[in-house]
Amino acid sequence: MLVDRPDFKGREDILRVHVRRLKLAEGVDLGIVAQRTSGMVGADLANAVNEAALAAARRGSALVEQRDFEEAIDRIQLGLKKRGRAMNEEEKRRVAFHEAGPTRSSRSRWSTPIRCIGSRSSRARSARSARRSSCRRRIVT
Known part of the structure; x- marks a missing residue:
């Protein structure tokens, strides 16, 4: 049986399930997160939520903010940041x-x-x- 990837509404619902245990800041919009994660399945979305929680912990915050989700999605899609490289x-x-x-x-x-x-x-x-x-x-x- 083949199950298709979730659409926007499905991704938003999956994100709501995974953020239940997190303390979210006031301005977090899961709709924007769902828009940026097109093509991701449930496990990918769970990974994005976990990465956002880790990003908040790295900042020393107890609340997960929108910027943590942005950083998590970038990290998943683009990989780790390279900070030591200077451009000429x-x-x-x-x-x-x-x-x-x-x-x-x-x-x-x-x-x-x-x-x-x-x-x-x-x-x-x-x-x-x-x-x-x-x-x-x-x-x-």
């Missing part, structure tokens, strides 16, 4: 031009809002660049 001027210039394309096209009225510049959309193409770091700059809407 040519690399910075190349990355700036590379990230300008999706950013510019997102300004059209038909696109969905950007949550993060340099996230999985552009870096998922290259395994090497996916290991570099997580989101460079969060967009607050």
